[in-house]
Every structure is written in structure tokens, then in C-alpha cells.
Amino acid sequence: MADAVRREAGGDLQKRAQVQEQARLRPQERARPQPQQRSCNRGPVQERNRRRVIFHSDMNAFYASAEQAERPELRGVPLVVGGHEERRHGIVLAKSAQAKAAGIVTGEALWSAREKCPGLVVVPPRYDVYQKYSRLARRIYYQYTDLVEPFGLDEAWLDLTGALALSSRSALDVAREISQRVKDELGCTVSIGVSWNKIFAKFGSDYEKPDAITAVTPENYRGLVWPAPADELLYVGGATCAKLHSSGIDTVGDLACASPELLRRRLGKVGGILRTFARGEDATPVKPYDAARNEVDRTVKSFGNGLTAPHDIACEADARALVWLLAESVAQRLREARFRARTVSIGVRDAADLSSYGRQVTLPRATNVTGHIARAAWNLLVANEPLDETRPLRGLHVRASGLVPVDAPEQLELPFDARRRVLEDLDEAVDELRRRFGNTCIQRGTELLDESLLELDVKRDNVVHPVGYF
């Protein structure tokens, strides 16, 4: 999964390969004095920032690798993870290296994938298995630092600054060891980016895959990151990219060197933020993993789903569609795991400055009814957001916590909630249809309002971050 579609920077493959080779071979020489840049006026804060050691680790072809790790008979076989049993409408969610070699791409219809590769094995997604592998990988990361911030199921940032300060080992040495251990202990490969900030570390893990380590250092980032198309930088989406392009800004380097005034005019406050990202000045910390809020052990504490919207959400209809889409997947996972939730929370990311906040509500009764969870999330959202042009949103997250097993004894109240029974039956019927005909076979009317959301199931492996996005 998440095989980023790479566009080669200017097609200059050879130069890129050389820089890449240097990036891989040269250990981080953080102590070496940096040549002063004309355009960069760095204060003590930036100097301290540059001494950080941040990894971004990304498990390659995650769903497919986890399936192959779990079932030895599938190793080395062209394999795709695809939407449920219904073959005619199913799509490729993830592909193994062998399937990729046959030209199969994520999002492709299963029938078309089969045409390209006659012996193709198709397996349905098993999110509990992916959760397990995600947890196992984090368990390894934790042996190197307690600062681990997951980004989706298969990616995480690690802050090794403190750990390495007390050790004689180099960052690349530790990256190699982590990579090897994931391979030996989980049977999956990772790509690791090593840098002094989260944005460049993420860029590094995307730069070469699978099974690669790329260091983005103060010495090489201008040769490595700056020639890349601007949208290879985290948070530069399609719409932003188009706006940048119309101002003659095409590469990360263009963005780094653009005038702050121009960027502010074109993109508002976020323009300034993206410029600092491009210059390697992102100083956001790796947030320590909050075990109380996430499932670090076998016990699942909550189910959440969030996503960065394909475009800014600036009207009620779009917001409603997004809330339903997320609430539906959260409720569906609750039902699959046979839980009800007592607490519903939302996380909201503002489009203007990418800031985020959360709100939560405790329900009178635990529920796993899609409509109940969606309505609770919706009420939280409208109580806090105007949902119009004045404050567009970039991302939204819905989480259900305070879990109670479905078969736990429950105090029934009078009068009996007959409507809840009806809604539970309805959800059960929808779940069954989806099991048989695929996730997109039946959709809420609200989701249909926004056509770009219709494709989200296709892209779920790239845009939906089930854990800890906010």
C-alpha cells in the first residue's frame, strides 16, 4: 500500500542516483559546522532544531506484506488485497511486489488485475491482522525510543535525539538495525527516512522503496529534496500544487525560495507554513504515543478513522458527507469487533493554518449504530464550526471510545428503545451486503452529495489514517 506515485524530478535519474548514493552512505555529520546560506537566516532555535534525529519508518506494501508474513504459502506469489468476495466490483487495495511487477496498480478493478496476471491470488482485507503487524512494528520502535508517533497503520515517526546523544552509534546504524529487525521478526520490509525534521524524514522514507534507508541531511537536502516536485512534500496536496504551479512554483526548492508575501497571497497562512517545511525549518515535535488513547497492547481502547479531505470542506453538505463516511467506518469496525462505544470524539484540522483540536461527548447509552455515532459527531462539529467559506476545514477525525462488549449485560430502560433495535437491524443488513458485494455497494445519500468522496474507498490505504492522525 501507499506506494507513492513518484514523478522523477526533471528526469535526471543519474544525478538523483548519485545524490541518493551519497545520502545512503554518508552518516549524519551533525556536529560539522554548516556553511552559512545566503537565504537562510537561522537563529539558535533553528540550530537546535537541526541537531534532532528524526526517523520516518514506512512499512512497504503493508497489507500485502502482512498477508504474506501471516501466510507463508503466499510468499513470493503475485497477491493483491482486494475488496471482499464480490469480484466484479472489487478493487485492489494493496499489492505484493510480484503483483506490482505484473503492472497491477492500487485502485485498479480486480478483473483487470486478473487479466494482467492470470495466477493472481486475491485475498480480502483483514484489518485485525494489519493492526497486529502495526503493533508489532511499534513494539520494535519502542526499544529505541519512547517518542513514537504513528501516522496511519504502517507509518511512524521516531525521535532518536535523546537516545543517540547517549550512544556512540550513528543514526544510520540504528536505522539499519531497525530495518533488519522488522524484516527478521515480522517478515516485512520498511523504508526509513532519517533527517532532523518530520517533513524531510517522511520525504526520505518515500524517496526510495522498498527496503531502503535515505538520509536527508543539512548537506544534501538542496540536492535531494529541492529538485522534487512540490507535491512530494507532506501536506502539499493537488489543489495547493495547482495554485503553486500558476505562480511558477513547481519544485520543493521553488517553494523554499519563494517570497513569503507571494505565498501568503496565494495560499494564506498555510503558504508560510509550507515554505518553512520546504526549508527544513519544521520544528514540530514527535508526539509521544499516548497509550491510554491508542491500542498499544492487545486491548483495543478505541476505534477511530480520520482523513485529509480531497479538497477543503467549506459547506455543510460536504462536512455532513465526510462525517457520515467516517462514522460509518468507525461503527462498522465496532460491530465487527463486537463492541459498543459510550464516547464519541472528533478531531478537526483547520485548512488555514493546519491547527487542530478535539471535542468529545459521552452518550447516554453505549452504541455501535452508525446513525448514533454520526449524529453525535455531527453535533460536536456544528457546535464548533461555522462550516462555510469563513473557516474551511482540511481534515476530520471521528473516534469511538469507552468501549463495552456487545454481550456485556446492559441495564434496559423503559420504555424499551424499539428504534434502536430497528437501526441495529438495518446496520446488520448493510454490513452483510458489504461483506457480500464490497464496501462501496451501498452508500448513504449524504455521501453521494460529494462526488470526490465516492472514490475514497479506492484510496483508503493512502488517505485514511485509522490511528493517531490528529
Ligand SMILES: [Mg+2]
Ligand atoms: Mg507503507
